[in-house]
Amino acid sequence: MTFIIRNADGSIKTFAERSDDFVLTPGETIESSPLSFARYAQRFTLSSAERSGETIAAHVGDPVITVEVSCPEQLAVDIDINGTIEHLELAQGKASLALSTEIAGAFVIQPADRKLYSAAGNGTLIVEVVE
Numbered sequence: 001m002t003f004i005i006r007n008a009d010g011s012i013k014t015f016a017e018r019s020d021d022f023v024l025t026p027g028e029t030i031e032s033s034p035l036s037f038a039r040y041a042q043r044f045t046l047s048s049a050e051r052s053g054e055t056i057a058a059h060v061g062d063p064v065i066t067v068e069v070s071c072p073e074q075l076a077v078d079i080d081i082n083g084t085i086e087h088l089e090l091a092q093g094k095a096s097l098a099l100s101t102e103i104a105g106a107f108v109i110q111p112a113d114r115k116l117y118s119a120a121g122n123g124t125l126i127v128e129v130v131e
Contacts, residue, residue: 002033002040004118011114015040044077044117045070046109046125055126058101065099065127067109071117078112085112101129 003019006012008027016022017037019030033040047068048056058065071077072093079086079097088095099107107127111117 002035002037004031004033004040005029006031006115012116012118012120014120015118041121042070042072044111045122046079047122048125048127052122052125055128058127058129060101060104060129060131062101062129065101065107065129067097067099067125067127069095069097077117080108080110080112082106082108099127104129104131 002015002017003022004012004015005022005024006029013028015033015037019032022030024030035043045052047070048065056065069077069079069088069090070093071090074090074093076087076089077095079088081097086097088097097109106129108124109127110119110124117123
């Protein structure tokens, strides 16, 4: 079983295997899912070069950064890249996204629907392109 903490707006704040150590702030709610923690965490994941849940560093002019999106049992998913929503068609629950390294800057990638998918853990990937 997995416990899901939601913000006042209904978006998923985080999730955990236990609920007894949470102190909810005003407006937050807790609910349970019958999925195991590992299975719940795998509902939406982002990775690059097998790294997930961390900042990926690249330099201007490096090869394109490939981001792998996994959303098992879904045909499509919307992702948020720096506030811009991208619709991805999935093949067997997976898709790839290519990020350019031509200009310095950061890409913050997360699920667009935060009421359905969590950005916690492997649900967010930051790619930072530096000079």
